Amino acid sequence: MKETSRGRVYLVGAGPGDPELLTLRAARLLREADTVVHDRLIHPGVLEHARPHARLIYVGKEGGGDSVHQEDIHAVLIAQARLGRAVVRLKGGDPFVFGRGAEEALALEAAGISYEVVPGLSAGIAVPASAAIPVTHRDLSGEVTFATAFRAGGAPDWSFLARAQTLVLFMAGQRLEETTTALISAGRAATIPAALVEAGTWEHQRVVEATLGDVARQARQAGLGSPALLVVGEVVSLRARLASLTARR
Amino acid sequence: MKETSRGRVYLVGAGPGDPELLTLRAARLLREADTVVHDRLIHPGVLEHARPHARLIYVGKEGGGDSVHQEDIHAVLIAQARLGRAVVRLKGGDPFVFGRGAEEALALEAAGISYEVVPGLSAGIAVPASAAIPVTHRDLSGEVTFATAFRAGGAPDWSFLARAQTLVLFMAGQRLEETTTALISAGRAATIPAALVEAGTWEHQRVVEATLGDVARQARQAGLGSPALLVVGEVVSLRARLASLTARR
Numbered sequence: 164m165k166e167t168s169r170g171r172v173y174l175v176g177a178g179p180g181d182p183e184l185l186t187l188r189a190a191r192l193l194r195e196a197d198t199v200v201h202d203r204l205i206h207p208g209v210l211e212h213a214r215p216h217a218r219l220i221y222v223g224k225e226g227g228g229d230s231v232h233q234e235d236i237h238a239v240l241i242a243q244a245r246l247g248r249a250v251v252r253l254k255g256g257d258p259f260v261f262g263r264g265a266e267e268a269l270a271l272e273a274a275g276i277s278y279e280v281v282p283g284l285s286a287g288i289a290v291p292a293s294a295a296i297p298v299t300h301r302d303l304s305g306e307v308t309f310a311t312a313f314r315a316g317g318a319p320d321w322s323f324l325a326r327a328q329t330l331v332l333f334m335a336g337q338r339l340e341e342t343t344t345a346l347i348s349a350g351r352a353a354t355i356p357a358a359l360v361e362a363g364t365w366e367h368q369r370v371v372e373a374t375l376g377d378v379a380r381q382a383r384q385a386g387l388g389s390p391a392l393l394v395v396g397e398v399v400s401l402r403a404r405l406a407s408l409t410a411r412r
Numbered sequence: 413m414k415e416t417s418r419g420r421v422y423l424v425g426a427g428p429g430d431p432e433l434l435t436l437r438a439a440r441l442l443r444e445a446d447t448v449v450h451d452r453l454i455h456p457g458v459l460e461h462a463r464p465h466a467r468l469i470y471v472g473k474e475g476g477g478d479s480v481h482q483e484d485i486h487a488v489l490i491a492q493a494r495l496g497r498a499v500v501r502l503k504g505g506d507p508f509v510f511g512r513g514a515e516e517a518l519a520l521e522a523a524g525i526s527y528e529v530v531p532g533l534s535a536g537i538a539v540p541a542s543a544a545i546p547v548t549h550r551d552l553s554g555e556v557t558f559a560t561a562f563r564a565g566g567a568p569d570w571s572f573l574a575r576a577q578t579l580v581l582f583m584a585g586q587r588l589e590e591t592t593t594a595l596i597s598a599g600r601a602a603t604i605p606a607a608l609v610e611a612g613t614w615e616h617q618r619v620v621e622a623t624l625g626d627v628a629r630q631a632r633q634a635g636l637g638s639p640a641l642l643v644v645g646e647v648v649s650l651r652a653r654l655a656s657l658t659a660r661r
């Protein structure tokens with residue numbers, strides 16, 4: 164009770180898009196929240212769980228830019244909690260998978276704010292699944308690696324990523340050509356199957372399936388943009404065999 | 413309507429344990445199911461969503477053995493669907509992450525059975541989170557690899573896994589010493605932080621945090637067993653800094 168009276172922040176994963184992929188806990192916390200602080204890529208159907216009088220604060224970053232600084236988000240969370248409010252910090256996917264949730268948790272910890280982390284469905288698994296791509300398969304892939312194509316503090320270790328049986332690259336919609344070229348230069352075969360999934364699990368989801376060497380060209384031709392996720396590996400070939408799942412998209 | 417009348421199988425991820433980490437869709441499908449076919453590691457609170465008169469069929473594999481053959485599970489799913497039933501095939505974690513969901517989907521596809529895949533929270537993300545370990549962090553890890561320590565058709569590529577910034581090994585409770593030794597032999601520093609999480613997100617969750625070189629000994633001393641997940645990487649060190657999260661377990 165003491166904790167409630169002085170406010171608390173819930174770092175909640177909203178999943179990849181589709182509102183029914185929210186967890187029961189996330190839905191309950193949204194129903195109970197006084198304040199909801201949310202990103203750009205949150206489906207409107209998810210926000211509908213919030214009470215009509217809950218305060219919604221939008222802190223989205225447009226197009227990968229830093230229109231809202233991370234430190235400002237921390238300040239909002241801390242200020243709302245100090246007003247004694249139950250604050251849901253709603254993040255796309257899972258808070259701890261490229262979500263900067265760890266930074267927000269550390270900031271709350273440092274400020275002495277009570278908080279809790281509620282995992283959500285990561286796009287890294289749910290988005291390939293919605294395109295009929297299992298990220299692991301007994302015969303084809305015994306591991307899966309999630310990474311981002313671009314990151315603070317330099318390029319990723321392409322020679323490592325080129326060896327991943329299944330590689331899932333987040334934020335792959337921009338500079339896709341550069342990404343696929345880097346993987347091929349680092350040793351990944353240009354003939355390996357690859358798929359780019361735009362807006363995975365959303366109503367307007369689109370998929371381009373090709374080889375690693377050709378996926379950037381085909382995606383450009385089809386006009387695919389952000390947000391998108393790139394899947395590279397033999398598992399992509401299962402997509403054709405899981406025809407019923409594919410037909411539904 | 414036609415599809416319903418001839419039965420349908422939903423391959424549903426139940427998440428890592430905690431019943432509130434179920435998705436809204438999984439809960440709805442359980443409420444609507446005529447038959448629920450489930451594994452061993454499904455929390456009783458998850459099964460409570462099923463209707464009182466739903467038929468529950470247990471197909472769990474004890475201790476990693478093959479007490480129920482995969483082909484028999486396929487046969488059960490196909491037979492139940494052909495009786496015109498709505499069948500929920502409930503799997504721990506996510507169906508496509510080491511869950512053999514791809515094999516089940518392919519078997520249903522081959523049998524001409526209508527099916528759908530409903531992703532669930534993977535233990536690979538939610539279990540480290542419940543032990544206050546973010547699998548990625550802006551400064552410490554730009555990628556995360558999920559793998560199993562043992563697999564059909566030979567050993568994993570330890571030299572690849574030894575290079576993962578964050579490595580999450582499923583089914584790590586058995587032969588942990590062998591696993592950590594293999595990683596160190598393949599070049600991973602024995603001093604890197606590592607944590608073994610037993611029964612992650614369940615009420616009786618236990619965590620041993622140590623170095624990669626010492627985690628097997630400490631886990632044995634503490635009596636940790638299966639199911640367990642091993643996390644290796646600098647991100648494990650965040651656990652101490654996320655003290656509030658740790659205190660709650």
